[in-house]
Amino acid sequence: MKNKTIDYILRATWQTVSRMYNEEAAKYGATMATGFALLSIDKEKGTPSTALGPKMGMEATSLTRTLKSMEEKGLIIKKKNPNDGRGVLIYLTDYGKEKRALSKSTVIQFNDSIKKHISDEKWDNFIEVAETINKLIQDKEIFNQSENKENEIARITKDKK
Missing domain, CATH: 1.20.5 (Single alpha-helices involved in coiled-coils or other helix-helix interfaces)
Known part of the structure; x- marks a missing residue:
């Protein structure tokens, strides 16, 4: 990869990592986006839906689809934001917290594995x-x-x- 451009290396590496995470998530009926969302939602206080997109680097339409799927699977619930009646807070259900722990352990395993080799x-x-x-x-x-x-x-x- 020595003669490749920085953007090529980043993109090729990210595509490989993304494919790996999606293959792992598929074993549990999920996607990488679902796992990332689970890790991005505050497990105690919830997270405003408007904060999730920027936090995850996702477009609103993709995030909406991901959240809808997560709600249908019972991973999250949406509640009106008591501080802003127009806003929505996203909370993890107990099932969502279980899956969040699984996502976290997967990310830690990936990081630990990489760190063993460098x-x-x-x-x-x-x-x-x-x-x-x-x-x-x-x-x-x-x-x-x-x-x-x-x-x-x-x-x-x-x-x-």
Whole structure:
């Protein structure tokens, strides 16, 4: 993977991880999105539905489908938000809490397995690189530099000659 672009490596790795989690979740009649939602909902206080999408990085339509499926399976219940009558709080049922524990143990098993195969230094480097990528993107330091983009286009054009 040495000559691959950063985005290719991230996407290919995420697709592999996603496929692995979905295969594991399917054994329990669930999906990775369901497991992630279970882990994103506060198990004691519930979570506002409007906070879940941004927390999970999911679009509203996908989240709505996931929550509907979870409600039908008895994993969650929805209640009006007492502090905001227009809002809805999502709570885990006892069954949802059981499945949340299963999701958590699956994630921990994945993390532990990966950490057995890489050094602490490499793990720390991985975290640092991921945090740097996120910060550069959040701070809009990638595409908002038109001068850098023009220089890069000139370099690519020159390299092709």
